[in-house]
Amino acid sequence: MSASSTQFDEMNARFRGVIDAAVDGIILIDERGVIETFNPAAERIFGWMAEEVIGKNVSSLMPEPDAHRHDGYLKNYLGGKPAQIIGIGREVVGRRRNGELFPLELAVGELQRLQPRRFVGMVRDISRRRAMEQALAAREQELRLMFDGAPIGMFTAGLDGSFNEVNPALITLLGYSAPALLAMRCADLTVEADRALLERCYGQLVSGLHPSFNCRLRWLRSDGAALTVELHAAVAGGSPSTGFIIGQVIDHSEQLRSELESREARERLAHVGRVTTLGEMASAIAHEINQPLTAIASYSQACIRLMKQGTAEPQLLLESLQAIAAQALRAGDVVKRIRGFVGHRDGGRETVSLNDVITSVLELAAIDAAANQVRISTALAADLPQVLVDPVQIQQVCLNLIRNAIDAMLELAERERVLHIETELGEEGVQAVFTDGGPGVASAMRERLFQPFQTTKAEGMGMGLSISFSIIAAHGGSLRYTDAPQGGARFTIALPMGLPVALSSL
Amino acid sequence: MTTLTQTVFVVDDDVAVRQSLALLIRSMGLAVEAFESAQAFLEVCVPARAGCVVLDIRMPGISGLEMQEELQRRAIGLPVIFITGHGDVSMAVRAMKLGAVDFI
Numbered sequence: 202m203s204a205s206s207t208q209f210d211e212m213n214a215r216f217r218g219v220i221d222a223a224v225d226g227i228i229l230i231d232e233r234g235v236i237e238t239f240n241p242a243a244e245r246i247f248g249w250m251a252e253e254v255i256g257k258n259v260s261s262l263m264p265e266p267d268a269h270r271h272d273g274y275l276k277n278y279l280g281g282k283p284a285q286i287i288g289i290g291r292e293v294v295g296r297r298r299n300g301e302l303f304p305l306e307l308a309v310g311e312l313q314r315l316q317p318r319r320f321v322g323m324v325r326d327i328s329r330r331r332a333m334e335q336a337l338a339a340r341e342q343e344l345r346l347m348f349d350g351a352p353i354g355m356f357t358a359g360l361d362g363s364f365n366e367v368n369p370a371l372i373t374l375l376g377y378s379a380p381a382l383l384a385m386r387c388a389d390l391t392v393e394a395d396r397a398l399l400e401r402c403y404g405q406l407v408s409g410l411h412p413s414f415n416c417r418l419r420w421l422r423s424d425g426a427a428l429t430v431e432l433h434a435a436v437a438g439g440s441p442s443t444g445f446i447i448g449q450v451i452d453h454s455e456q457l458r459s460e461l462e463s464r465e466a467r468e469r470l471a472h473v474g475r476v477t478t479l480g481e482m483a484s485a486i487a488h489e490i491n492q493p494l495t496a497i498a499s500y501s502q503a504c505i506r507l508m509k510q511g512t513a514e515p516q517l518l519l520e521s522l523q524a525i526a527a528q529a530l531r532a533g534d535v536v537k538r539i540r541g542f543v544g545h546r547d548g549g550r551e552t553v554s555l556n557d558v559i560t561s562v563l564e565l566a567a568i569d570a571a572a573n574q575v576r577i578s579t580a581l582a583a584d585l586p587q588v589l590v591d592p593v594q595i596q597q598v599c600l601n602l603i604r605n606a607i608d609a610m611l612e613l614a615e616r617e618r619v620l621h622i623e624t625e626l627g628e629e630g631v632q633a634v635f636t637d638g639g640p641g642v643a644s645a646m647r648e649r650l651f652q653p654f655q656t657t658k659a660e661g662m663g664m665g666l667s668i669s670f671s672i673i674a675a676h677g678g679s680l681r682y683t684d685a686p687q688g689g690a691r692f693t694i695a696l697p698m699g700l701p702v703a704l705s706s707l
Numbered sequence: 708m709t710t711l712t713q714t715v716f717v718v719d720d721d722v723a724v725r726q727s728l729a730l731l732i733r734s735m736g737l738a739v740e741a742f743e744s745a746q747a748f749l750e751v752c753v754p755a756r757a758g759c760v761v762l763d764i765r766m767p768g769i770s771g772l773e774m775q776e777e778l779q780r781r782a783i784g785l786p787v788i789f790i791t792g793h794g795d796v797s798m799a800v801r802a803m804k805l806g807a808v809d810f811i
Contacts, residue, residue: 488765492721492724495728496724496726496727498727499724499731500727500730502731503727503733503734504734506731517730521727531723572765615767615768
């Protein structure tokens with residue numbers, strides 16, 4: 202008896218120890234809901250000391266409406282109704298001593314072998330876990346809002362490029378429905394010609410060679426329209442081991458379109474400038490065409506007359522006809538040069554020698570120079586690097602500078618009417634220097650020299666230099682004025698040498 | 708060349724125009740002498756020559772109008788016919804006042 206009593210005491214002490222050491226709160230109540238045991242963990246959770254709550258109804262640990270319904274729950278169960286919580290466990294709300302409510306996980310067991318029956322509640326404070334979950338959910342919500350609200354297209358994709366998630370901006374940009382997009386890969390959107398580039402970039406990403414890439418691609422919308430997009434893709438977390446890619450897609454089509462439009466506007470202006478320049482040269486050009494026509498008319502009349510008189514020697518006729526043919530070609534040549542200069546072109550840039558551009562413009566300028574008794578001397582440097590330019594536009598600038606120089610020298614004696622054109626390699630690149638012997642530009646005019654509608658000519662529009670300036674600027678070069686050492690005007694065109702950095706690999 | 712020979716003197720800096728005019732005038736049975744500049748003509752021209760001058764206005768060096776004045780100064784009474792691809796009214800008026808026969 203005493204042995205069994207000792208054994209019982211020892212077991213009791215052992216259970217007591219377990220209960221006291223438990224991490225979870227353990228609360229024992231009787232059939233009426235009165236608290237019999239309240240372990241230290243429960244004390245920590247609820248803020249009550251055991252002696253303060255033992256003997257009180259467990260409902261004091263709950264908020265309303267559970268608090269006043271709890272007795273009813275017990276009665277229902279004891280009356281044979283199915284258990285709502287016993288043996289099941291669920292998340293409920295507890296009330297601490299200071300009135301604070303908190304989420305807790307509650308498991309309730311029934312101690313059926315004791316009489317009267319008792320119930321044990323195991324309580325775990327999950328307020329911290331719940332707070333973390335809520336913070337995570339809020340964070341995810343934030344990220345989701347960013348993703349969904351981003352003005353640029355965003356996606357996540359697997360390492361094979363198949364989309365996992367796409368944001369509304371991307372859906373709008375591409376015109377596909379979300380499910381349709383999710384069944385696609387980046388490569389499916391990319392035009393055939395750009396796929397190799399995309400594959401190369403992806404390959405470097407997936408192999409871990411680069412954590413991210415940027416490339417310009419042409420993508421096709423669902424309606425077949427082509428877009429030019431900048432794709433920035435990065436492996437998540439900076440390593441392919443995370444298994445997915447984050448992508449951003451920026452549509453450059455609009456920007457490219459406006460760049461194209463401004464280029465077209467500049468070309469239209471340049472065209473107007475060329476027509477204007479030719480208009481100023483009209484009298485000289487008319488003369489240049491009229492001379493061969495006069496010769497042709499005279500030769501023909503002479504031949505007709507000689508043949509009618511029957512005095513035409515075959516040799517003389519032959520020479521005359523040869524002369525007529527040569528003069529017709531001469532007139533045609535002038536027309537051809539003018540047409541090449543004035544025609545609308547697509548403004549394509551070519552890698553050319555600046556010397557060649559100047560030599561070709563001199564053919565046209567020579568007409569004007571000769572008509573005005575101006576001599577043009579040249580010193581073109583050999584072995585200049587090539588320049589990437591629109592040759593016709595550069596010709597236009599040169600012709601404009603030559604015309605200005607000719608106009609500036611009309612008041613001079615004929616032998617003083619000399620325009621010197623030089624090419625050289627300068628600090629700013631390949632340069633062409635035009636030096637005339639005229640009076641130079643008055644200091645009051647100098648500041649506004651390259652602005653539109655500034656002119657010193659009675660019939661001038663004042664567009665020539667401003668158009669020239671914008672043409673050279675569009676080529677990344679500069680057009681400057683300085684006084685020539687001997688007093689005339691000196692204009693210097695500087696063009697960057699070689700190939701400028703290409704906009705993209707496409 | 709006798710003083711009685713009538714000669715048409717063609718003065719034009721453009722070789723094709725000069726040669727074609729010379730051929731045309733020769734085909735009419737007239738004697739022709741062609742010159743590439745006013746200077747070249749003035750060097751050989753003496754008051755005794757008879758005929759007429761077919762003269763281009765715009766030429767490097769001495770222009771047609773200047774040459775016409777020079778002929779008057781030298782009292783060379785050769786009639787002058789101006790031909791030009793880019794004449795204007797004031798040019799024509801000036802030429803006619805100096806006694807040009809025609810301005811084509």
